[in-house]
Amino acid sequence: MSNYILALDQGTTSSRAIVFSHDGNIVSSAQREFRQILPSPGHVEHDAEEIWSSQLQVAQEALRKQSLAASDIAAIGLTNQRETTLLWERDSGKPIGNAIVWQSRISAGICDRLKSDGLESTFRRKTGLVIDAYFSATKIKYLLDQHTGLRARAERGEVLFGTIDAFLIWRLTGGKRYVTDYSNASRTMIYDIHNLQWDDELLALLDIPRPMLPEVVSSSEVYGETSAELFGQPIPISGAAGDQQAATFGQACFETGSAKNTYGTGCFLLLNTGHQAIESKNNLLTTIGWGIGGEITYCLEGSVFVAGAVVQWLRDGLGLIQESHEIEALAASVSDSDGVVVVPAFVGLGAPHWDPYARGAIFGLTRGTTGGHLARAAVESMAFQTRDLLEAMQGDADIQLKSLKVDGGAAVNDALMQFQADLLGVTVRRPVVQETTALGAAYLAGLAVGYWQDQGDVARNWAIDRDFEPSQSDGSSIAHYARWKKALARTLDWEPHE
Numbered sequence: 273m274s275n276y277i278l279a280l281d282q283g284t285t286s287s288r289a290i291v292f293s294h295d296g297n298i299v300s301s302a303q304r305e306f307r308q309i310l311p312s313p314g315h316v317e318h319d320a321e322e323i324w325s326s327q328l329q330v331a332q333e334a335l336r337k338q339s340l341a342a343s344d345i346a347a348i349g350l351t352n353q354r355e356t357t358l359l360w361e362r363d364s365g366k367p368i369g370n371a372i373v374w375q376s377r378i379s380a381g382i383c384d385r386l387k388s389d390g391l392e393s394t395f396r397r398k399t400g401l402v403i404d405a406y407f408s409a410t411k412i413k414y415l416l417d418q419h420t421g422l423r424a425r426a427e428r429g430e431v432l433f434g435t436i437d438a439f440l441i442w443r444l445t446g447g448k449r450y451v452t453d454y455s456n457a458s459r460t461m462i463y464d465i466h467n468l469q470w471d472d473e474l475l476a477l478l479d480i481p482r483p484m485l486p487e488v489v490s491s492s493e494v495y496g497e498t499s500a501e502l503f504g505q506p507i508p509i510s511g512a513a514g515d516q517q518a519a520t521f522g523q524a525c526f527e528t529g530s531a532k533n534t535y536g537t538g539c540f541l542l543l544n545t546g547h548q549a550i551e552s553k554n555n556l557l558t559t560i561g562w563g564i565g566g567e568i569t570y571c572l573e574g575s576v577f578v579a580g581a582v583v584q585w586l587r588d589g590l591g592l593i594q595e596s597h598e599i600e601a602l603a604a605s606v607s608d609s610d611g612v613v614v615v616p617a618f619v620g621l622g623a624p625h626w627d628p629y630a631r632g633a634i635f636g637l638t639r640g641t642t643g644g645h646l647a648r649a650a651v652e653s654m655a656f657q658t659r660d661l662l663e664a665m666q667g668d669a670d671i672q673l674k675s676l677k678v679d680g681g682a683a684v685n686d687a688l689m690q691f692q693a694d695l696l697g698v699t700v701r702r703p704v705v706q707e708t709t710a711l712g713a714a715y716l717a718g719l720a721v722g723y724w725q726d727q728g729d730v731a732r733n734w735a736i737d738r739d740f741e742p743s744q745s746d747g748s749s750i751a752h753y754a755r756w757k758k759a760l761a762r763t764l765d766w767e768p769h770e
Contacts, residue, residue, distance in 0.1 A: 274345055275293070275294075275344050276291050277717055277718045278290075278334065278714075279291075279348075279350075279714040279717070280331055281351050281707075281710040281713065282327050282436050282437075284353045284356075284373065284374070285306070285581075285584070286303050286305040286306065287303070287306065287329075288301065289301065290711075290714070291335070292710075294723070296711060296714075298707065300340070301707075302337065304329060306319070306326050314767075315372075315377065316372075316619070317371060317373060318370060318371045318373055319370055319371075323436065323439075324440070324443050328502065331503075335503065342507050343505065346508075346723045347507065347508045347510040347718060347721045348508065348509045348511075349716050349717030351514065351712065352435065352512075354435060354455075355435065355459050355460070356371050356373045356408075357415070357433070358434055358436065358439050359415055359433055361430065361431060362429060362430055362431070362447075365442065365443065365447055367439075369419075372415065375578075376619070377405050377620055379405045379411050383405050394474075395461060399463060400465050400552075401459075401461050401558075401559075404628065407459060408433075408459065409461035410478070412433050423479065426484040427481040428483065432486070433480075433486070434452065437452055437453065437512050444498045444499070444509060445497065445499065445509065450486045450487060451489045453490065453562075454489075454490065454491055455512075455518075459514060461474070462485075465560050470485050490563050490566075491511065491716050492510065492511050492562070492564045496508075511714070512713070513712060513713060515534075515536070515709045516573065517560070517571070518708075518711075519542075519679055519680075519712055520561055521562055521715055522710070522711035522712030522713075523708050524733075525542070525677065526727050526731060528544055528546035529544065529671050531677065532676070534708075535579055535654055535688075536680040537581045537584075538581070539575075539576035539579035539658055540574070540576070541661040541662060542571045542572070544569065545669060547568065550572055550668060550669060553667065554667050555625070555626055556574050556623050556661070556665055557573045557574070557623065558573075559571050559572075572668055573623075574664060576657040576658070576661065577617075577620065578616040578617070579653075579654045579657065580596075580680065581616070582650045583650065583651075584596065586646070586650055590646075592643045592647060599647055599650075599685075600687065603647040606648055609649040610640065610641065611638075612634065612646060613635045613653075614632075614649040614653050615759050615760050615763045617632045621760075623661060624660060629764075629769060630764050633763045635759040635762070653756075654688060655695050656753065658692060658695075659695050659696055660760075662696060674699065676692075676698055676699070676700050678700055679706050683706055689740045693741060693742045695752070695753060696742070697742045700740040701736060701739055703735060703736060704737045705735070
């Protein structure tokens with residue numbers, strides 16, 4: 273057995289590669305940011321060739337840093353930004369235009385028409401999702417509608433659709449495997465999560481040809497091997513999951529009722545509901561967590577579109593900081609936000625509001641407002657949005673959480689984690705290895721090739737870095753949250769409907 277597992281973590285703002293050892297610790301890593309293409313307000317695109325080249329480069333770099341050869345890697349696991357939609361040519365492998373990113377609101381008008389036709393319940397019943405531009409289906413329709421003759425080519429199987437996992441597996445295997453896993457398929461809004469198949473009725477409603485869709489496979493099995501020229505010799509590719517499901521797996525949330533929250537570009541709270549797909553009554557999503565060995569694990573999910581991305585905005589849009597890590601010190605330069613509230617609805621609002629026409633706003637500004645107050649309010653917006661999600665989730669699952677596992681880039685911020693614990697009134701648990709998205713992909717890949725024996729083997733690797741206990745009892749958290757709700761209400765339905 274080779275010594276390590278290589279995880280490819282293709283995110284919204286960067287591509288990463290991490291080499292893990294058997295104890296789940298990081299041996300080597302590399303990361304590279306890529307461009308965010310913003311053609312118009314609310315529309316976000318990526319260059320798929322840039323995604324591919326950056327992901328391959330960091331994978332090769334992570335091996336090179338520790339003088340590792342392909343023979344040292346037992347398997348590759350892959351995790352990806354979900355819902356981001358890409359079309360490419362089967363023969364050439366060339367992308368057709370840019371990928372439409374999950375954050376993009378470009379297909380909001382299509383969603384409005386589906387809703388006005390009374391189709392919300394049909395989609396929710398089959399897919400577990402609300403009708404929203406967030407998901408892949410209306411992005412596919414938008415792309416097919418934009419290019420003359422493209423739908424006919426898709427009917428003939430000449431044009432393929434994939435989320436980023438399918439595209440990368442296609443490229444890594446030299447076009448030999450065209451697959452996506454259960455978790456990614458469940459985010460497209462055209463996959464029946466109960467019958468585990470692409471749904472003909474939904475495809476017909478959106479005029480999406482079935483021949484352009486990938487085969488749906490387990491989250492943990494050998495899909496194929498990398499082309500020999502990429503790493504010197506072939507490496508098995510044996511695990512794949514959307515980033516939030518991978519993080520849930522990496523956090524060892526294997527028991528029904530266990531939950532994690534990822535503070536990344538967006539904020540994503542997932543609750544394991546076991547083999548039962550619970551229909552949400554509070555505007556959350558029912559999704560597939562992973563499928564292994566013929567068994568499906570379901571989750572309830574709350575999705576926030578802008579969390580850590582608000583820090584990028586403070587850095588690149590306002591110039592308040594030069595590097596993202598400086599946000600913690602700037603926010604700590606003031607004792608509180610002094611009544612300032614930042615609602616980062618830059619691309620609308622996700623769960624539980626689902627308003628593509630909301631837009632970001634800052635409330636409570638005075639002559640005394642400083643950059644520190646803005647920074648603190650921006651950071652606190654992540655905690656407020658998480659509480660919105662948790663309240664909805666506990667109502668759906670009738671479970672009172674005692675603790676919440678956390679990960680993602682912003683989880684390193686001690687002040688944010690303490691504020692989150694105070695706001696939720698539960699213990700916030702941060703693990704030693706916080707790269708849980710990549711770790712989850714590694715675990716899925718390793719389980720498929722026997723590198724780890726079972727989920728118990730994986731769970732034993734989880735180790736606590738710090739617990740944050742709720743500390744406030746003076747009612748200030750209640751007041752802070754009430755102010756947030758007031759501000760949030762004023763951002764809703766801001767833009768005119770298409």
